[in-house]
Amino acid sequence: MRKIGIILLFVCQGLLAQNTKGVAGIPDSSFANYSAWKSALKEDPSLLLAELTASQVKATRTLVYKKLGQRSLVLDVYEPQDKNSRKSLLFFHGGGWRTGHRSQHVMLAKALVTKGYRVFLAEYRLSTEALYPAAMLDAQAALIYLHQHASKLHIDAKQIFVGGYSAGGQMAALLGSVQDENLFGKGQKIKGIIDLDGILAYIHPESGEGDDRVRTSAATAYFGYTKTENPVLWNQASALHHVSKQDPPVLFINSGNERMHAGRDDFRAQMNQFGILTDVFTHEKSPHTFLLFNKWFDKTVQLMDQFMQQITVAQDGSGDVRTIQEAVNRGVNNQTIFIKNGIYKEKVYIDSLRHDLRLIGQSRAGVVLKFTQARDIWRCSNPDDYGAGVLNIKGHDLSFENMTVINDYGLITKQDITISCTNEAGKTSVSTVQKYALPRESGEKDGEKIVRVDGHQFAVRTMPGATRLRFEHYTFRSGGGDTMSPWDVNAGMYYFNDCEIEGGVDLYCPRGYALAENCTFICHNMSAAIWHDGSGEEGAKSVLKNCRFIGDPGYKLGRYHREAQLFLFNCNFDQNMADAPIYQSGDRKLAWGHRIFYADCHRAGGDFAWHQTNTNVKSSDVNFTWVFGDKWK
Known part of the structure; x- marks a missing residue:
């Protein structure tokens, strides 16, 4: 990550004051699953909101992770019955940084709990309450809270994943990219990032953010500046401008809405230069709200699980294992194995x-x-x-x-050789289609090949x-x-x-x-x-x-x-x-x-x-x- 001083959080106030007109001090929860469903039905009348048979899974508790005067910010905790399961996901909801609620992703939390994860659905301040960097300061505080209370929460501090949908995905990607800069607070270890349709850059040829011609855009309301008034601040909040070799791996799960991918390919290219895994899956022809609907829900959960089961192979010892076969042997099903550059002189078996x-x-x-x-x-x-x-x-x-x-x-071999071959494989036999008997060469003697x-x-x-x-x-x-x-x-x-x-x-x-x-x-x-x-x-x-x-x-x-x-x-x-x-x-x-x-x-x-x-x-x-x-x- 490029070192960006904390002073940039408040840069450019000399020319224009931050516009706080939209800050009413009240959370906006107008963006909800039902309204998203009604809107999506216009394009696809077959859509149904995601539901699970695991309805018995409930939030085990609600924790206060940060207090701001009378305002308490909380985490809803969903836990598996297996106390030995240590992997966890900190997840941020979407809503254009100004609306939405953590409860929108209860079904996602339940689905991941059934696969053994602890899921923390996070509340954060919306732009109707406080402008950037408030939401990111909250996100960092939630991450710090998980690290400080890892033992009590039954999680492994080295196995904390951070994810989010839409605006929450953008926040998750940024959070993963700034931990070595201490930009929003003391840096913490993150195992991986899951970005579901969150942009990587606000100011980018692929971005649609900052169009204020009809009404104030969500991003402008979030920053309190237009992108021309304070481009430095807009870029500072973009994960694309913080890539370095310390970053965690990232999984992108995207909709068919291309503007929600802004900066992703450039981000991936930079990450690849450092040998860091980035993976992408696109739900073709899906709406931006794909995560909320049955049609794409199960596949999304599978992809998230596969990514969080990741294992890294690196010959230099910088990964989890040094050989590909060891990764296959140590791994589990529905898993991603990332292999860093190197010449692996081995034979690999993947069994049935x-x-x-x-x-x-x-x-x-x-x-x-x-x-x-x-x-x-x-x-x-x-x-x-x-x-x-x-x-x-x-x-x-x-x-x-x-x-x-x-x-x-x-x-590397220079000439034909003849070897002893006494087992059934080297003998003339009637072949079935699937047996694939070893063919005989002209001039071969019995017992030789x-x-x-x-x-x-x-x-x-x-x-x-x-x-x-x-x-x-x-x-x-x-x-x-x-x-x-x-x-x-x-x-x-x-x-x-x-x-x-x-x-x-x-x-x-x-x-x-x-x-x-x-x-x-x-x-x-x-x-x-x-x-x-x-x-x-x-x-x-x-x-x-x-x-x-x-x-x-x-x-x-x-x-x-x-x-x-x-x-x-x-x-x-x-x-x-x-x-x-x-x-x-x-x-x-x-x-x-x-x-x-x-x-x-x-x-x-x-x-x-x-x-x-x-x-x-x-x-x-x-x-x-x-x-x-x-x-x-």
């Missing part, structure tokens, strides 16, 4: 009991997971492929972002049961085939966005349903770049949209062995691609025929006839629902 995890890297190029593993060597000592990759997955509902995974066996330099080398290998997996802003690289291998022909569903996949034969080989958007495929093999197995059911498909293919001279686009269905929309091929259509390898009798479809695909140096448009489906029609239907909700 793990679900709803997000593994987020600090940067795509900076977080590298690397291991040396030939599939053939692994399988000659193990009964299946769980462990044959660098990232090995049995879990479901997992999200991976901003990372590079490399299997460097074929990148030829391990080729460019043989199967999984950067990622998923097992049956691993489904609903998302990979975004990822690089996958190997020196052999099957670099990215998501393999569950019956229930597999996989999504890729802005990924780069490099390797040999069948470098991208999903089974089941898959959608790849805005991806680059780099092929170093003459047999095939992509592959699909859709034999589990007739509707299974592998869809590639807005993707790019490059490779060694003469590489072929793709192939399949079993029933497959491939769609390529608006894809581009470099001039090295061979004049060879996607083909069937082997003579298996197909139940549903040859199903390969193209739309608006082009090759540098001239198109080939076989990839001309042959489907009525348009690229604009292809989305998540078109690929997965209602299988992935």
Whole structure:
């Protein structure tokens, strides 16, 4: 955080006095859930206010955390029955800094209590009572109160999260950004910030604050100055102007109202430079009041829980653990794992009991997971492929972002080798679709296995049961085939966005349903770049949209062995691609025929006839629902 003297709290009074016309000394609670609901019904008549079956959860007590003469500021406390649960959330309501009430978020408090959190709903002075910085002085006082009474309140002072909605979200973000400046009081430790549709900057090209043409805006009433009268004060109250390496991680949960995101992307860019986690989820087409309604409530609670379960991986010891595997082992379901930049030379396993995890890297190029593993060597000592990759997955509902995974066996090995291979994996056997028996090489002797330099080398290998997996802003690289291998022909569903996949034969080989958007495929093999197995059911498909293919001279686009269905929309091929259509390898009798479809695909140096448009489906029609239907909700 940039050091800003406390004197700035009262700056610029020499030219204009602070306008106190709206200060009546009375709290304004006109903004309420019912009125917000009535307003939102005009756009969506189906909306219902959030309700919970956990109605038995009640505020255990109301605590006075600050007294100002006859005025007492309070916290409503919601506690789980488990006294060993130590994590807590201090939460501030919205209302444009001049209205609203803490009771608006009782349902949120109840929902989080059922997940083991202690929730403190805070009252603070509104602009009808006192102008900025009053509300922030109150917020700081509430945080200090939790720290000073942590033992009595059964909370861990190192596990205090601060959150807020709308104006409260703005306050929470600012509070997290100024603790090393002591701007509003003695700095305190904050584990993380949750900002629900609160702006990060008042004066910003994305901001709508300070428009006083029709009536005095909420921000002008809050500061007692227009933004032209006292821009220094407006900027001082903006979290964007206080970013530093001491800041806590931040989760943004946003509506579809873009002006409520003002300064968020700039804030995230600055935080990323310091290696601090910021995450964002947007409820598309939702109103600013999304938090109050059933339609978005459960997902919001899940995201908040996932973030507050966060664990940080850092090789230098600055995080909670030093290895990715340790984070997975120590973690719980519905959790965020943030990985700081570094080269992690390890193999990672995510077992079948793990679900709803997000593994987020600090940067795509900076977080590298690397291991040396030939599939053939692994399988000659193990009964299946769980462990044959660098990232090995049995879990479901997992999200991976901003990372590079490399299997460097074929990148550092110089020649083929022959090894002893006496177990069942190396013997000729009848393969089932899901068993994936290890194939025999021509010239192999019984009890031996030829391990080729460019043989199967999984950067990622998923097992049956691993489904609903998302990979975004990822690089996958190997020196052999099957670099990215998501393999569950019956229930597999996989999504890729802005990924780069490099390797040999069948470098991208999903089974089941898959959608790849805005991806680059780099092929170093003459047999095939992509592959699909859709034999589990007739509707299974592998869809590639807005993707790019490059490779060694003469590489072929793709192939399949079993029933497959491939769609390529608006894809581009470099001039090295061979004049060879996607083909069937082997003579298996197909139940549903040859199903390969193209739309608006082009090759540098001239198109080939076989990839001309042959489907009525348009690229604009292809989305998540078109690929997965209602299988992935």
